[in-house]
Amino acid sequence: MKQENNKAYKFGMVIDLDKCTGCGSCMVSCMSENNVPFKEDESNKKDSITWMRVYKLTNDKSFPDTQVAYMPRPCQHCSGKGGHGHSPCVSVCPATATDYGYDTGIVSQIYTRCFGCRYCMGACPYHARYFNWWDPKWPEGMENYLSPNVSPRMRGVVEKCSFCYHRFQAARDQAYAEGNKDEIAEENYQTACTTACPAGAIVFGDLNNPEHMVHKIVKPDPHPDPRNKHVIGKSRNPKVFRLLERLGTNTKVYYLSEREWVRKSGDNYLDGEWDKIKNHHGASVSHD
Amino acid sequence: MKVDRRSFLGLGLGAAAGIAVSPVGMKLTDDSSIWTQNWPWTPVPVDGEVTYDNSVCSLCPGSCGISVRKIDNRPVKIEGREGYPVNDGGACLHGIAGLQYLYDPSRVKTPLKKNGDKFEEISWDDAIAIVADKLAEIRKSGVPEKLACIADKEQGSVSGLLQRLLKTFGSPNFYTMPSLESYLELTAATLHGEGKTISFDIENASFILSFGAGIIEGWGSPVNCFKANASRKERHAKLYQIEPRLSNTAANADKWIPVKPGTEGDLALGICAVILKKNLFNSTATANFKGGLNKFGALLQKDYEPLKTAEITGVKASDIEKIAIMFAKSKMPVAIFGKGRGDGAQSLKELVAVHTLNCLVGNINKKGGAFVQPKPEYLKFPNESMDNIAKKGFATTKLGPYMNQLVNKVNASSQPVIEALFVHNANPCYSLHDSKSVKQAIGRIPFVVSFSSFLDETAKEADIILPSHTFIERLEDVPSCAGIARTVVGLTKPLVEPVFDTKNPGDSILLIAKALEGSVAQNFEWETYEECLESVVPDIWDSLSEEGFAVISEGLPSGSPGVNVSFLAKNPSTIQAQGDFDLTLIPIDNMRLINAGVPASPFAIKTVSDKVLKGLDSIVEINPLTAKGFKDGGYAMLTTPKGSVKVRVSINEGIMPGVIGMVEGLGHTFDNKYVSNKGINVNELIGPIIESGSGLDAAFGIKAKIAKA
Amino acid sequence: MDSALIPEGAKRCAFPKFAIGIAVVGAVLLWGVFAMFLCWFKGLNQTNMNDYYGFALWIWADLAVIAVGGGAFFTGLLRYIFKIDELKNIINFAVIIGFICYSSALLILAIDIGQPLRGWFIFWHANVHSMLTEVAFCLSAYFAVLTIEFIPNILENRQANKVPFFHHLAHNMHGVMAVFAATGAFLSFFHQGSLGGVAGVMFGRPFAVREGLLIWPWTFFLFTWSAAAFGPCFTLLVTRITEAITGKKLVKDNVVHLLAKISGWMIITYIIAKIIDTIYWAIVTAPSLGFTLSHFYTNNSFYGYWILIVEIIVCGVLPGALLIMKSTRENSNLRLIAIILGVIGVCLNRWVMVLQIMAVPVMSFDTWALYIPSWQEIATSILPVAYGIILISIAYRYLPVFPQEKELNSVEPVTEAE
Numbered sequence A: 001m002k003q004e005n006n007k008a009y010k011f012g013m014v015i016d017l018d019k020c021t022g023c024g025s026c027m028v029s030c031m032s033e034n035n036v037p038f039k040e041d042e043s044n045k046k047d048s049i050t051w052m053r054v055y056k057l058t059n060d061k062s063f064p065d066t067q068v069a070y071m072p073r074p075c076q077h078c079s080g081k082g083g084h085g086h087s088p089c090v091s092v093c094p095a096t097a098t099d100y101g102y103d104t105g106i107v108s109q110i111y112t113r114c115f116g117c118r119y120c121m122g123a124c125p126y127h128a129r130y131f132n133w134w135d136p137k138w139p140e141g142m143e144n145y146l147s148p149n150v151s152p153r154m155r156g157v158v159e160k161c162s163f164c165y166h167r168f169q170a171a172r173d174q175a176y177a178e179g180n181k182d183e184i185a186e187e188n189y190q191t192a193c194t195t196a197c198p199a200g201a202i203v204f205g206d207l208n209n210p211e212h213m214v215h216k217i218v219k220p221d222p223h224p225d226p227r228n229k230h231v232i233g234k235s236r237n238p239k240v241f242r243l244l245e246r247l248g249t250n251t252k253v254y255y256l257s258e259r260e261w262v263r264k265s266g267d268n269y270l271d272g273e274w275d276k277i278k279n280h281h282g283a284s285v286s287h288d
Numbered sequence B: 001m002k003v004d005r006r007s008f009l010g011l012g013l014g015a016a017a018g019i020a021v022s023p024v025g026m027k028l029t030d031d032s033s034i035w036t037q038n039w040p041w042t043p044v045p046v047d048g049e050v051t052y053d054n055s056v057c058s059l060c061p062g063s064c065g066i067s068v069r070k071i072d073n074r075p076v077k078i079e080g081r082e083g084y085p086v087n088d089g090g091a092c093l094h095g096i097a098g099l100q101y102l103y104d105p106s107r108v109k110t111p112l113k114k115n116g117d118k119f120e121e122i123s124w125d126d127a128i129a130i131v132a133d134k135l136a137e138i139r140k141s142g143v144p145e146k147l148a149c150i151a152d153k154e155q156g157s158v159s160g161l162l163q164r165l166l167k168t169f170g171s172p173n174f175y176t177m178p179s180l181e182s183y184l185e186l187t188a189a190t191l192h193g194e195g196k197t198i199s200f201d202i203e204n205a206s207f208i209l210s211f212g213a214g215i216i217e218g219w220g221s222p223v224n225c226f227k228a229n230a231s232r233k234e235r236h237a238k239l240y241q242i243e244p245r246l247s248n249t250a251a252n253a254d255k256w257i258p259v260k261p262g263t264e265g266d267l268a269l270g271i272c273a274v275i276l277k278k279n280l281f282n283s284t285a286t287a288n289f290k291g292g293l294n295k296f297g298a299l300l301q302k303d304y305e306p307l308k309t310a311e312i313t314g315v316k317a318s319d320i321e322k323i324a325i326m327f328a329k330s331k332m333p334v335a336i337f338g339k340g341r342g343d344g345a346q347s348l349k350e351l352v353a354v355h356t357l358n359c360l361v362g363n364i365n366k367k368g369g370a371f372v373q374p375k376p377e378y379l380k381f382p383n384e385s386m387d388n389i390a391k392k393g394f395a396t397t398k399l400g401p402y403m404n405q406l407v408n409k410v411n412a413s414s415q416p417v418i419e420a421l422f423v424h425n426a427n428p429c430y431s432l433h434d435s436k437s438v439k440q441a442i443g444r445i446p447f448v449v450s451f452s453s454f455l456d457e458t459a460k461e462a463d464i465i466l467p468s469h470t471f472i473e474r475l476e477d478v479p480s481c482a483g484i485a486r487t488v489v490g491l492t493k494p495l496v497e498p499v500f501d502t503k504n505p506g507d508s509i510l511l512i513a514k515a516l517e518g519s520v521a522q523n524f525e526w527e528t529y530e531e532c533l534e535s536v537v538p539d540i541w542d543s544l545s546e547e548g549f550a551v552i553s554e555g556l557p558s559g560s561p562g563v564n565v566s567f568l569a570k571n572p573s574t575i576q577a578q579g580d581f582d583l584t585l586i587p588i589d590n591m592r593l594i595n596a597g598v599p600a601s602p603f604a605i606k607t608v609s610d611k612v613l614k615g616l617d618s619i620v621e622i623n624p625l626t627a628k629g630f631k632d633g634g635y636a637m638l639t640t641p642k643g644s645v646k647v648r649v650s651i652n653e654g655i656m657p658g659v660i661g662m663v664e665g666l667g668h669t670f671d672n673k674y675v676s677n678k679g680i681n682v683n684e685l686i687g688p689i690i691e692s693g694s695g696l697d698a699a700f701g702i703k704a705k706i707a708k709a
Numbered sequence C: 001m002d003s004a005l006i007p008e009g010a011k012r013c014a015f016p017k018f019a020i021g022i023a024v025v026g027a028v029l030l031w032g033v034f035a036m037f038l039c040w041f042k043g044l045n046q047t048n049m050n051d052y053y054g055f056a057l058w059i060w061a062d063l064a065v066i067a068v069g070g071g072a073f074f075t076g077l078l079r080y081i082f083k084i085d086e087l088k089n090i091i092n093f094a095v096i097i098g099f100i101c102y103s104s105a106l107l108i109l110a111i112d113i114g115q116p117l118r119g120w121f122i123f124w125h126a127n128v129h130s131m132l133t134e135v136a137f138c139l140s141a142y143f144a145v146l147t148i149e150f151i152p153n154i155l156e157n158r159q160a161n162k163v164p165f166f167h168h169l170a171h172n173m174h175g176v177m178a179v180f181a182a183t184g185a186f187l188s189f190f191h192q193g194s195l196g197g198v199a200g201v202m203f204g205r206p207f208a209v210r211e212g213l214l215i216w217p218w219t220f221f222l223f224t225w226s227a228a229a230f231g232p233c234f235t236l237l238v239t240r241i242t243e244a245i246t247g248k249k250l251v252k253d254n255v256v257h258l259l260a261k262i263s264g265w266m267i268i269t270y271i272i273a274k275i276i277d278t279i280y281w282a283i284v285t286a287p288s289l290g291f292t293l294s295h296f297y298t299n300n301s302f303y304g305y306w307i308l309i310v311e312i313i314v315c316g317v318l319p320g321a322l323l324i325m326k327s328t329r330e331n332s333n334l335r336l337i338a339i340i341l342g343v344i345g346v347c348l349n350r351w352v353m354v355l356q357i358m359a360v361p362v363m364s365f366d367t368w369a370l371y372i373p374s375w376q377e378i379a380t381s382i383l384p385v386a387y388g389i390i391l392i393s394i395a396y397r398y399l400p401v402f403p404q405e406k407e408l409n410s411v412e413p414v415t416e417a418e
């Protein structure tokens, strides 16, 4: 079986939910970067293509103790149970139209191969996948702003956040051209949502590279979580969590917050469970 | 018969088998799938050489630096410009979506002339000639003051050209839309004297006490404020947000202090009272106070002691004291104003009261405090020469200081008070309170010239439209105002050949002036706007053209200006909302919508929550205690003294009981199916209330009721 | 006028009456076909599916017809492999029902996918990890098997059988049918199971996911078992309906009782397994992922505990019990109730395993997604029913489907077998 080796990249993201303002720049930057279409009515959020979607979370308390936080959600680029690359969506796609990149950790989506069975959408608990229910249409003249780096999708296929894969390709080409085959500089590969964020809430980089900011913030634990052998790469930073970590999806998008209620809303807990679990961060912590 | 059937069956089976084993089927199957991968109705963007170009976004007063990625000179992506002194990299969603404005098929594509109810296309030459003829006629009849102009702002060379045109034509009636900058200047004038402006060093402050200023909803220079706010986390700087609703800023703040709408000024005075009473003020700073500090102090102790303030504002007396102590004892505190629209509707009492807090604790012109300094002046227009008509006309009294006086006078008189109006970069028929009467006023002006790029609500009222380039296509100096601590002038550059038959508004103004001939034309001897711009910014042109921006002031201003508290010492009254319904409707901000400027782009509209806009319905926020009997998402009739509308209800714990919040920026009524005719323009539901003593429209909201629909 | 085609000695209604009936059902069929073409030409925006509800009404219909079509493989297995000879009297009909179910399932799949012209990528670019790949392969292969099983019956048509080649072909095919039945049973085992696996492997969906054996989650086995258990109920139900419509007895009671008894025991064993599975899932699997059982059945306006009770008790335990007890099984009304409940039960199970999965929120801040199908979905989901009725009518009219028909309906009364 193929394994992620240490030399491979493992691109990931950390989003600071205390800094995120819910402004939506990341959403628009993503749409503009990736030729995402738009239609007349986008107020039904269940058929509105937003590779990056910003959810609004509340602490469910009444006035004036209510609190609100925003949770930007790109594709989580799950590496699946044990981190073996069987993300929920990849493992179900019958046509290999979505695939796990063992060299990058990026979950790809091949629009021309996808035949639109939508099994992957059912499998993804994050609603990160979007189906092209309609033909994409741009008002006359607006096709002029479309970028050649990302092909527009046809009706009937699924699309999702690619971690701006074309930017990875460009950075890799640049690294090659500079004779630097094995190393893409952190600043040379940044996603469009990261660079757009006016609050600097998103940090992107190689989780395998200790020099990269994402690694420094997350401090991913290389050992499986002793409480759940499927979970790998748990953060050793007590303020960092992942969405639905307990399912063993092993996402590579991490979230950061000082607020306990925000961290708690990242997953589901039985009554009283959170208080036992909240201080557990990474296997090595409990190993020593 | 039998033989026939047999041979027929045989033939059929044979053919089927033949086709099945031949490559025809496979080939057709393959071809059809390849066809689906190349549907001709799905566009294929053309590839080419990649280049990057810098410019400045002028969609809002923020003036962020942008970097534009182009493919064979075709712009494909706008991003924030790294290293730009305002925004350093980030950009807001509106700026990023800028190309949707550029290529919007509903733009005004060529000059238009109103004929009855319809517009017809005309040539630039004809359009300029019609405008010049009309203006010449007004001048000839000796009433040049009957030409008025509404612009977005006073700053910048295009506004400078318009002001110059009015002056040399002979009219004092130059108006700007309300803007944060204008309130900063007014507040400075009231407390510190004329010719000054205020800015806030949010990025260094250790304690920010915000009276409703939505520092992460687009207040001031939005991206700059976002960054300053985000840096609080590392700096351990605190933000307390005072406003009736849990805005994103309030949610992001260390503490949200709900306050009864419209009583922020009283709260500020209550805090002043505690600071004075507990001797927490800075005595060096108060030595600079004039205009009756004692009287002011006595007034505060009488009318604004904590229990009384608590009753007015709904904030607990103990909290008022706590806030006062925190603010005064903080190392680098700053109090910022910007309630409501920040400037759309603003009471001078409140602006001054809040800024008095800064003055009391002595944080003026200190790191992390409020900066008071002369208005930046970088434009050097040559002196005007005016003929007698111009001199006489220019010396007449302006119709009133603000837009609302202009609107009232036009509507009140049976004779045309104004014969001709220029509207540049402003959409008063949409964004002023009681927009219906604004529209009526504009409609009564016999000749309206719009420079708009879009057929917006105001442009639709125009007689002639001289369409402008969008910011992607034009050259312009854009000064950052909006209360940021550093003053930067940026250069917006043409990044692409004009998509339609439009002009730089500067050039349009030059053409009009030249066509007027005589003494007006003499004042506009530049061949082109570009030449004009270069000559009026002599000191910073090199920096503008090479760097794309020039920093004209930075760092701590020197000196400590005097503080004149006489305005407050007169104990101005607090504005009450119009009407006598039980609830209060307030406009709410939403970073994903635009309430001033072009309407939000299709991309931005796409990001708007389904708790704000659902289908074509506006959704209002109501506390569950107020919304008894209403279903979340259900319909309701919302009534204010200005009218009734059908809305949907979103039950929200993040708004004070008794208050209804309705988002600004929806309800545009022109022809663009992606952004228009969605929701309701809240400005139609709110009427102006003029504050005595300032003349400002100070309506923070309006009384309202809600019933089941 | 079509008497030359009607099986010898069988009585059929007059052709005009038959034609009118076909026309009425045909109109419904055309409505479905129209909706189908709308979906093909305009795309899946014709449905009310959305990004939360990527599987919708017709995929439930798809799974349901496959489940009830399980009567074919299971009866085949019993008849040819376990040599339960009585079942030869119902096997033809079981095969036809299976053929209808599987051809419908394939048609629905062709409508369901966003890019029908690329449907073959599932074979060409097959991903061996995907349960759906397994489904596609087995389903297609099993459909081929069903076609082969159906052919001899077609060739037994009075006119076709006159062609010596066809006569011999049919005869020889009967001879080797055990091989196909075995293949069919094997394929069925896998694709029925894989359909269950489709849900069970979705480890991102705590409502669906199950632990299991090697690569197969428990739902894999439960689906196969339930299809085998409830499929015969459907065969019996359709037989009963056909008898009611034709006003004739077509299958002898001993055959019916036997199949009902087998079905009853299958249901009982299945439902015990299903209850164990549900309890394990409710108290071990879901809680280990942070979910209580109440999460799946409360806080929404449709999915309550009732669905669990109806599926397992009312439409599982109850029909099972009615069918294993001789007295109730041989009471034709109670038997009818039992087989109807059984069919509803398995359909409800498929509904839950396709639609409720989509509706349950997973992220703590997500909301229930409820879904109302569009008319196009309803029309395309009814299409297979209309198609099935027409095919059964034609088959019944022109093919010797029921070997006992002549005997049971001869002019002179014959002694009942019992």
Ligand SMILES: Nc1nc2c(c(=O)[nH]1)N[C@H]1C(S)=C(S)[C@@H](COP(=O)(O)OP(=O)(O)OC[C@H]3O[C@@H](n4cnc5c(=O)[nH]c(N)nc54)[C@H](O)[C@@H]3O)O[C@H]1N2
Pocket (backbone or CB within 6 Å): B060, B061, B179, B180, B211, B212, B213, B214, B215, B217, B218, B219, B220, B222, B242, B243, B244, B245, B247, B259, B260, B261, B262, B263, B264, B338, B339, B340, B341, B342, B343, B344, B586, B587, B588, B589, B590, B591, B592, B593, B594, B595, B596, B597, B664, B700, B701
């Ligand atoms: N997205 C976006 N950004 C923009 C603009 C835009 O149109 N769209 N416009 C730009 C311009 S021109 C300006 S001037 C600035 C304005 O920016 P801001 O001054 O931030 O104006 P708003 O965001 O409208 O309002 C600020 C807050 O006031 C609250 N509020 C309303 N009524 C009351 C009240 O009675 N008391 C108190 N305390 N609060 C109240 C609102 O709920 C809101 O949270 O934004 C700039 N940035």
Ligand SMILES: Nc1nc2c(c(=O)[nH]1)N[C@H]1C(S)=C(S)[C@@H](COP(=O)(O)OP(=O)(O)OC[C@H]3O[C@@H](n4cnc5c(=O)[nH]c(N)nc54)[C@H](O)[C@@H]3O)O[C@H]1N2
Pocket (backbone or CB within 6 Å): B151, B152, B177, B178, B179, B180, B340, B341, B342, B343, B344, B345, B424, B425, B426, B427, B428, B430, B431, B432, B433, B451, B452, B453, B454, B456, B457, B458, B467, B468, B469, B470, B471, B505, B587, B595, B596, B597, B598, B599, B664, B683, B686
């Ligand atoms: N009730 C209420 N009233 C308010 C406010 C509020 O929040 N509430 N906000 C206040 C504030 S903060 C402000 S700043 C003002 C703003 O008020 P306005 O400035 O009147 O409003 P805008 O809608 O900004 O008008 C700008 C116009 O410029 C046009 N435009 C955009 N780009 C270009 C271009 O490139 N060239 C040309 N020629 N035209 C262009 C747009 O079509 C738009 O019509 O409104 C104020 N009024």
Ligand code: SF4
Pocket (backbone or CB within 6 Å): A019, A020, A021, A022, A023, A024, A025, A026, A027, A054, A070, A072, A196, A197, A198, A199, A200, A201, A202
């Ligand atoms: S751009 Fe940044 S601040 Fe804005 S919503 Fe996205 S992550 Fe949050």
Ligand code: SF4
Pocket (backbone or CB within 6 Å): A074, A075, A076, A077, A078, A087, A088, A089, A090, A107, A123, A124, A125, A126, A127, A128, A129, A160, A249, C204
């Ligand atoms: S978030 Fe969803 S789409 Fe993305 S890798 Fe995970 S399962 Fe797949």
Ligand code: SF4
Pocket (backbone or CB within 6 Å): A092, A093, A094, A095, A096, A097, A098, A113, A114, A115, A116, A117, A118, A119, A120, A121, A157, A158
């Ligand atoms: S919809 Fe496309 S990507 Fe998703 S599982 Fe089906 S073929 Fe694969």
Ligand code: SF4
Pocket (backbone or CB within 6 Å): A029, A030, A031, A033, A034, A051, A052, A074, A075, A160, A161, A162, A163, A164, A165, A191, A192, A193, A194
């Ligand atoms: S990483 Fe790229 S594709 Fe993914 S959400 Fe961000 S901008 Fe969009």
Ligand code: SF4
Pocket (backbone or CB within 6 Å): B057, B058, B059, B060, B061, B062, B063, B064, B091, B092, B093, B094, B095, B096, B221, B222, B223
């Ligand atoms: S904040 Fe204002 S200037 Fe900056 S990008 Fe957004 S719209 Fe443009």
Ligand SMILES: [Mo]
Pocket (backbone or CB within 6 Å): B061, B178, B179, B180, B343, B596
């Ligand atoms: Mo403004």
